[in-house]
Amino acid sequence: MIEIEHFMNxxxxxxxxxxxFEPSDxxxxxxxxxxxxxxxxxxxxxxxEEPEKQEPTPINPRYPIDSQVMxxxxxxxxxxxxxxxxxxALRASIITKPSGKTSxxxxxxxxxxxxxxNQNKAIVYKNTFRALFGKENKSTPPDNHKTLDRFRSWFxxxxxxxxxxxxxxxxxxxxxxxxxxxxGDPSFILKGILKDASAxxxxxxxxxxxxxxxxxxxRRNILSLLDGVQGPCYIGDIKKRITQNxxxxxxxxxxxxxxxxxxxxxIDISKDSPFTHDEVFSQIAGLAGDYGYxxxxxxxxxxxxxxxxxxxxxxxxxIGLHGLSMKxxxxxxxxxx
Amino acid sequence: MTKMYLLTxxxxxxxxxxxxxxxxxxxxxxxxxxxxxQVVDIQFADLRGVLEHILRKSxxxxxxxxxxxxxxxxxxxDSLTDQKLAIAKIRxxxxxxxxxxxxxxxxxxxxxxxxxxxRSKAKIVNLNQQELFNALDLCFPSSCDFAKTLSxxxxxxxxxxxxxxxxxxxxxxxxxxxxxxxxxxxxxxxRNVLTIVFDLNGEYLNLWKADDNTPNxxxxxxxxxxxxLTRATAFEHPFLIPLNEISYDxxxxxxxxxxxxxxxxxLFKFWKQRRNTQFDLNDFxxxxxxxxxxxxxxxxxxxxxxxxxxxxxxxxxxxxTIADMSKNGGSLVINLAQVSSxxxxxxxxxxxxKLTKMGQSGGIKPISLFLExxxxxxxxxxxxxxxxxxxxxxxxxxxxxxxxRTLPDEVYSLLDNLVAFMFxxxxxxxxxxxxxxxxxxSIDALKHLEKRQCIVVGNLTSNYPIFVQxxxxxxxxxxxxxxxxxx
Numbered sequence: 001m002i003e004i005e006h007f008m009n010x011x012x013x014x015x016x017x018x019x020x021f022e023p024s025d026x027x028x029x030x031x032x033x034x035x036x037x038x039x040x041x042x043x044x045x046x047x048x049e050e051p052e053k054q055e056p057t058p059i060n061p062r063y064p065i066d067s068q069v070m071x072x073x074x075x076x077x078x079x080x081x082x083x084x085x086x087x088x089a090l091r092a093s094i095i096t097k098p099s100g101k102t103s104x105x106x107x108x109x110x111x112x113x114x115x116x117x118n119q120n121k122a123i124v125y126k127n128t129f130r131a132l133f134g135k136e137n138k139s140t141p142p143d144n145h146k147t148l149d150r151f152r153s154w155f156x157x158x159x160x161x162x163x164x165x166x167x168x169x170x171x172x173x174x175x176x177x178x179x180x181x182x183x184g185d186p187s188f189i190l191k192g193i194l195k196d197a198s199a200x201x202x203x204x205x206x207x208x209x210x211x212x213x214x215x216x217x218x219r220r221n222i223l224s225l226l227d228g229v230q231g232p233c234y235i236g237d238i239k240k241r242i243t244q245n246x247x248x249x250x251x252x253x254x255x256x257x258x259x260x261x262x263x264x265x266x267i268d269i270s271k272d273s274p275f276t277h278d279e280v281f282s283q284i285a286g287l288a289g290d291y292g293y294x295x296x297x298x299x300x301x302x303x304x305x306x307x308x309x310x311x312x313x314x315x316x317x318x319i320g321l322h323g324l325s326m327k328x329x330x331x332x333x334x335x336x337x
Numbered sequence: 338m339t340k341m342y343l344l345t346x347x348x349x350x351x352x353x354x355x356x357x358x359x360x361x362x363x364x365x366x367x368x369x370x371x372x373x374x375q376v377v378d379i380q381f382a383d384l385r386g387v388l389e390h391i392l393r394k395s396x397x398x399x400x401x402x403x404x405x406x407x408x409x410x411x412x413x414x415d416s417l418t419d420q421k422l423a424i425a426k427i428r429x430x431x432x433x434x435x436x437x438x439x440x441x442x443x444x445x446x447x448x449x450x451x452x453x454x455x456r457s458k459a460k461i462v463n464l465n466q467q468e469l470f471n472a473l474d475l476c477f478p479s480s481c482d483f484a485k486t487l488s489x490x491x492x493x494x495x496x497x498x499x500x501x502x503x504x505x506x507x508x509x510x511x512x513x514x515x516x517x518x519x520x521x522x523x524x525x526x527x528r529n530v531l532t533i534v535f536d537l538n539g540e541y542l543n544l545w546k547a548d549d550n551t552p553n554x555x556x557x558x559x560x561x562x563x564x565x566l567t568r569a570t571a572f573e574h575p576f577l578i579p580l581n582e583i584s585y586d587x588x589x590x591x592x593x594x595x596x597x598x599x600x601x602x603x604l605f606k607f608w609k610q611r612r613n614t615q616f617d618l619n620d621f622x623x624x625x626x627x628x629x630x631x632x633x634x635x636x637x638x639x640x641x642x643x644x645x646x647x648x649x650x651x652x653x654x655x656x657x658t659i660a661d662m663s664k665n666g667g668s669l670v671i672n673l674a675q676v677s678s679x680x681x682x683x684x685x686x687x688x689x690x691k692l693t694k695m696g697q698s699g700g701i702k703p704i705s706l707f708l709e710x711x712x713x714x715x716x717x718x719x720x721x722x723x724x725x726x727x728x729x730x731x732x733x734x735x736x737x738x739x740x741x742r743t744l745p746d747e748v749y750s751l752l753d754n755l756v757a758f759m760f761x762x763x764x765x766x767x768x769x770x771x772x773x774x775x776x777x778x779s780i781d782a783l784k785h786l787e788k789r790q791c792i793v794v795g796n797l798t799s800n801y802p803i804f805v806q807x808x809x810x811x812x813x814x815x816x817x818x819x820x821x822x823x824x
Contacts, residue, residue, distance in 0.1 A: 001405055004405055012407055095397075103401065104397055104401065105401035105402070105403075106396075106397040106401060106402045106403070107403050108404045111410055111414070112410075113409070303393065303397065307386060307389065307390045307393065308386050309386050309387065309390050309417050310414070313415070313416055317413040320413070321409045
């Protein structure tokens with residue numbers, strides 16, 4: 001397990017007891033509940049020129065039996081509102097398929113209860129960043145919900161860095177992209193991850209189901225490049241066409257379908273992989289299951305997201321731990337029927 | 338503060354949700370704002386989303402999972418998944434009254450015509466066993482060691498001998514029913530009651546021993562009679578029936594002499610001649626030899642030889658033995674283990690008639706009768722006779738069986754006490770519900786009982802079903818004469 005105490009101590013801070021708590025809805029008919037990850041990319045408002053008609057490159061799927069595959073994902077959820085803030089929960093998973101095997105193991109971190117208020121936000125923000133990356137973050141925290149999401153993003157980056165640092169010759173799969181250089185995601189973090197990965201012979205692959213990259217002419221999402229095309233195949237040479245802040249893109253950018261009838265994904269691959277990107281596509285296509293998404297990333301996602309039952313348990317834990325009292329809802333009083 | 342909440346009421350079934358840290362088990366009695374309900378089943382609370390939650394957990398095996406959870410959160414994770422649902426039967430309510438001395442006390446009343454319980458505010462607590470016993474007017478003797486209640490806070494439970502009547506001890510093989518019967522027998526000895534046991538499997542033959550070589554404190558009041566035994570041993574005596582104590586009709590019945598035939602007429606003639614005198618097989622043989630018609634004479638001699646070969650006819654002190662033992666109590670075990678079903682019928686029939694006669698004459702104190710698997714040696718009509726007539730003569734039967742379906746319905750309608758051990762078979766469980774003491778759902782709880790755990794209900798418990806575990810008996814060899822294939 002990765003050393004995590006310093007992060008937990010920074011983020012699981014105390015708030016004054018006796019505050020009221022208004023729990024978020026946890027509908028038991030919806031088994032899993034999650035907050036959409038914020039897209040830093042959209043903030044950057046990137047565009048790139050539409051490439052000339054390009055034939056997709058076919059992928060030859062090959063299950064990477066001889067490679068260790070690791071997948072990392074994280075989640076955050078707002079458990080409820082307190083005066084001037086919220087109590088959130090964070091959890092992240094690392095799935096490992098060892099070399100020579102097809103079975104999986106799980107390292108799971110969390111849930112951690114994270115109270116964020118207008119009063120404690122600045123200090124928790126700074127302490128958490130320092131605890132994870134050993135540096136000061138001079139930016140001011142965004143609103144409470146975005147702060148919680150940023151903590152999740154940093155936490156994921158931290159786990160990615162430790163994985164890249166401590167494992168060799170592995171295929172490391174991430175949910176998201178290989179973009180850095182934002183206020184909340186300074187480029188030194190991702191650069192460090194990619195540097196450590198390269199030094200250890202690891203290949204980093206980031207997959208995203210959505211992207212803010214759009215074709216300049218039509219304003220259509222770049223995933224539309226594979227509309228009507230049957231996989232497995234990919235389209236490359238995208239990064240060199242990005243016109244805005246291309247330096248933030250720290251890997252090669254592709255659009256790919258990993259199975260015949262799979263969904264298109266944006267896929268970023270680290271430049272210093274010991275394999276050609278063609279070979280990397282073969283491997284991740286070999287791992288792809290339903291909808292053309294790698295099983296390991298799917299498992300990482302499914303094991304980290306919070307189920308509605310867990311959310312109710314965490315709400316109870318938050319009430320007990322922080323001495324909160326349930327806020328009486330005004331609505332039934334006003335509208336008794 | 339308990340974490341139990343009333344969820345639903347359907348008929349007299351209450352569904353109560355409780356947290357995993359709450360200790361609750363089958364047999365517990367709950368006080369729900371004065372309403373008394375007994376836990377008869379425990380299940381998981383069926384929350385929506387639990388299946389998905391568990392399926393998700395099963396994606397990666399436990400051995401391949403490592404977790405780091407915030408310590409303060411750890412205890413609550415999975416607590417919702419582990420919420421339990423107790424099904425509790427409403428038994429009645431506790432009502433406060435004032436006794437003759439002006440002292441306030443709680444009494445138990447069955448029925449519940451009002452149901453003013455709040456789901457959100459009702460205080461649900463595990464009812465103190467002693468409080469329940471007091472309300473049920475159950476005062477156990479000081480040496481209360483028959484059993485312990487099955488509850489989160491077990492309390493001693495004993496047999497109040499005065500409340501015994503027609504009893505049924507039942508349970509599947511190996512459930513502990515014979516053990517309980519033997520413990521009851523020893524309790525009765527201690528209360529100076531004579532118990533006559535029809536021991537079909539040699540289960541009671543060692544009760545006089547402290548170990549393999551040493552007699553115990555019960556040995557002086559313990560007697561074993563064995564049909565067919567030619568000579569008395571240290572603890573076994575031959576069981577004999579004086580010929581003059583059975584009728585010619587019985588003899589004809591036992592030895593298959595058809596009514597109205599010349600042989601039958603000769604039987605009748607002999608018994609008439611010797612009426613009110615003592616006679617034996619030798620006397621009968623002398624008479625037979627005087628019969629002139631060869632075929633009849635041969636038929637009579639043949640029957641006499643068969644009776645002699647059985648070794649069960651001869652002079653007997655059974656009447657005196659029963660009369661003497663009934664004064665101070667004890668146990669008279671009739672060892673039927675190696676006796677053919679035909680002989681068994683003769684022996685049991687004789688004893689039952691003897692007891693009836695003695696009971697009618699008023700010469701004996703009340704006697705307890707243990708009938709192990711009675712259906713194997715008592716005809717249904719005679720069983721009903723035992724139930725309906727013998728209790729009025731001071732003879733109280735305890736039926737012991739591993740198949741309650743073998744007993745006539747009259748047993749269930751006249752039963753005073755039911756002691757039921759584990760059963761798995763639905764038919765047998767349904768049969769037990771016929772006693773009317775207890776509903777089917779509570780009877781179903783027997784499926785979950787362990788060895789020597791049982792439900793006791795009837796006069797012994799003021800008709801409140803009490804789940805108990807039979808305590809071990811010290812200083813007595815409780816095992817029977819069972820032989821093992823491989824030892």
